[in-house]
Amino acid sequence: MQKKFINPETLPATFGCSHVVEVSNAKRTIYISGQVAINADGHIVGNGDLGTQTCQVFENIKVALEASELNFNDVVKLTFFLTDISQMAIVRDIRDQYINTNNPPASSAVEVNKLRFLLTKI
Structure with missing residues (x-):
């Protein structure tokens, strides 16, 4: 899979994201959704603490990626709620x-x- 990250100078600056990510030669696409601050035991992690909850969400995403033999370098889009x-x-x-x-x-x-x-879902 080849990725091209594009941030046209005629668009406003971004805050830690790319305006455009072009993916070519992809043999498969993996979609991961609904990741929240719930651990493998089914318990909410970090009740009332956005930082702790966000860490748990990213750890859950990491596990999901690894299950597909991928890592965060393969992620082309994130949607935060x-x-x-x-x-x-x-x-x-x-x-x-x-x-x-x-x-x-x-x-x-x-x-x-x-x-x-x-407090968050990705």
Whole structure:
């Protein structure tokens, strides 16, 4: 799989994501969704703590990627759902511990009304 990360100079600067990620020669596509701060035992991790919950979400994504023999360098798009988008900087700081910050995936963030005991979902 070949990836090309594109950030046209005529678009505004991004905050840790790419405007465009072009994928070619991909033999397979893996979709991972609905990752929340619930551990393998089914318990919520980090009740009320966005940083701890975000770490758990990224660890869950890591497990899902490894199950497909992939890693975060293979991720081309992330969609974040947060109950308080003003806290996105916390999520970005943790995200940057996992992704390739030189060629970050395309990303979107959406504020949602509630996630029932959870603060973020990716």
